[in-house]
Amino acid sequence: VIGVGVVGAGTMGRYFIETISDWIPEAKVIAVASRTAHAGGPRLTHETGLELIGDPAVDAVIVASPDETHEELVLACLEARKPVLCEKPLAPTSSECRRIVEAEARLGRRYIQVGYMRRFDPAFAALKSAVDRRGIGAPLMLHCSHRAPGPSRNRSTDLLMSNAAVHDIDAVRWLLAQEISSATVYLPPAVRLNQAKYDPLLIVLRTTSETVVDVEIFVNAGYGCEIRTEVLCEYGTIALAGPHLIAVKHDGNESLTVPRNSLATFRDAYRAELKAWIQSVSEGDAIAPNAWDGFAATAVSDACRRSIATGEPAKVELGERPSLYADNDIHEN
Ligand SMILES: NC(=O)c1ccc[n+]([C@@H]2O[C@H](COP(=O)([O-])OP(=O)(O)OC[C@H]3O[C@@H](n4cnc5c(N)ncnc54)[C@H](O)[C@@H]3O)[C@@H](O)[C@H]2O)c1
Numbered sequence: 001v002i003g004v005g006v007v008g009a010g011t012m013g014r015y016f017i018e019t020i021s022d023w024i025p026e027a028k029v030i031a032v033a034s035r036t037a038h039a040g041g042p043r044l045t046h047e048t049g050l051e052l053i054g055d056p057a058v059d060a061v062i063v064a065s066p067d068e069t070h071e072e073l074v075l076a077c078l079e080a081r082k083p084v085l086c087e088k089p090l091a092p093t094s095s096e097c098r099r100i101v102e103a104e105a106r107l108g109r110r111y112i113q114v115g116y117m118r119r120f121d122p123a124f125a126a127l128k129s130a131v132d133r134r135g136i137g138a139p140l141m142l143h144c145s146h147r148a149p150g151p152s153r154n155r156s157t158d159l160l161m162s163n164a165a166v167h168d169i170d171a172v173r174w175l176l177a178q179e180i181s182s183a184t185v186y187l188p189p190a191v192r193l194n195q196a197k198y199d200p201l202l203i204v205l206r207t208t209s210e211t212v213v214d215v216e217i218f219v220n221a222g223y224g225c226e227i228r229t230e231v232l233c234e235y236g237t238i239a240l241a242g243p244h245l246i247a248v249k250h251d252g253n254e255s256l257t258v259p260r261n262s263l264a265t266f267r268d269a270y271r272a273e274l275k276a277w278i279q280s281v282s283e284g285d286a287i288a289p290n291a292w293d294g295f296a297a298t299a300v301s302d303a304c305r306r307s308i309a310t311g312e313p314a315k316v317e318l319g320e321r322p323s324l325y326a327d328n329d330i331h332e333n
Contacts, residue, residue: 002027002281005058007049007073008065009034009041012115013086015263016274017042027278031058035065036100049073053080058195060281063087067163071096078111082323083281085274087115088170088282090294092162094302094317097295105322110286114294116170118227121269123240127229128175130238137234139176142213144168145228150220157308158197159185160217161301163205168215169227169299170289178207179296179332183303184313196220203304209333224258225265275282294324315332 033046046052049053072093077084186202200218244256247332259265280287306314
């Protein structure tokens with residue numbers, strides 16, 4: 001049984017602890033470190049994340065603390081040569097992510113998986129394999145929307161990019177197997193209905209093969225969690241059919257029920273993600289989404305932030321991809 005240490009016992013940390021205990025018999029959470037103890041939360045076993053990572057009883061680490069703590073913790077996992085599932089984003093800026101990629105590349109072995117759980121979601125996986133089969137031709141354009149009930153803790157438009165939009169950015173790279181080359185963000189008039197000044201907003205991405213992608217971000221949508229993705233291909237379209245889980249007919253009305261939040265929407269995805277991660281830990285080889293994927297998603301979110309600042313399209317700066325990630329099936333041209 002793999003001894004897992006969890007850093008951060010907030011929403012995600014606790015959810016992972018529960019999911020491992022209910023669904024993953026091959027692993028056991030043996031250590032938890034968090035800045036604050038939560039009422040009814042797990043018992044904290046270590047003062048700090050760094051202490052937990054250094055504990056020889058901990059075989060593998062989940063980083064589920066706030067984004068700005070990720071770099072230090074992930075680098076410590078690399079130093080200790082311990083596999084780590086780092087919640088998204090790998091880090092909030094591409095320079096932090098780049099340092100992580102370089103450190104892992106120096107080790108010549110992959111230890112890092114990034115928590116882009118959509119890749120493990122049954123509906124997203126079906127969408128990906130339909131796109132890959134090319135049954136209705138090559139993908140030409142993508143429409144995505146990312147709506148969450150709010151009130152969002154993303155209090156700035158920068159955070160909407162580095163913390164929320166990165167999910168869609170990763171999904172686009174993965175679905176199209178293409179890197180993203182530029183980003184333009186279109187802002188509505190500033191709104192006051194939430195902490196972030198601009199929400200909803202629209203991101204337009206171009207991939208290296210000139211595929212056009214639009215992503216609506218609306219994290220204070222109020223009504224529930226709705227993630228839409230439609231791939232327009234040469235001879236038709238393929239889309240996620242959700243988000244409705246059930247339809248209720250009652251008293252002369254029919255209504256469709258929308259999941260309340262992303263934990264409800266992606267329950268199966270988180271389970272599959274953890275299962276795949278634990279399996280990769282026991283096999284000794286980390287799987288995608290890897291550190292390069294984490295870096296690339298954040299590099300695109302950085303470009304979005306630059307576009308917001310200038311009002312112009314911004315180029316995505318990836319730089320060189322270390323040979324450790326040469327087998328990534330996401331192409332740069
Ligand atoms: N994959 C997803 O769908 C998804 C959803 C939500 C959050 N997340 C990510 O998960 C991470 C955690 O988010 P959350 O919503 O659980 O946040 P949260 O605020 O609910 O929990 C964060 C926890 O980390 C602890 N913490 C803070 N600083 C720490 C430090 N230096 N060392 C150890 N613990 C520390 C806090 O005490 C708290 O318990 C974030 O990176 C976020 O982006 C991912």
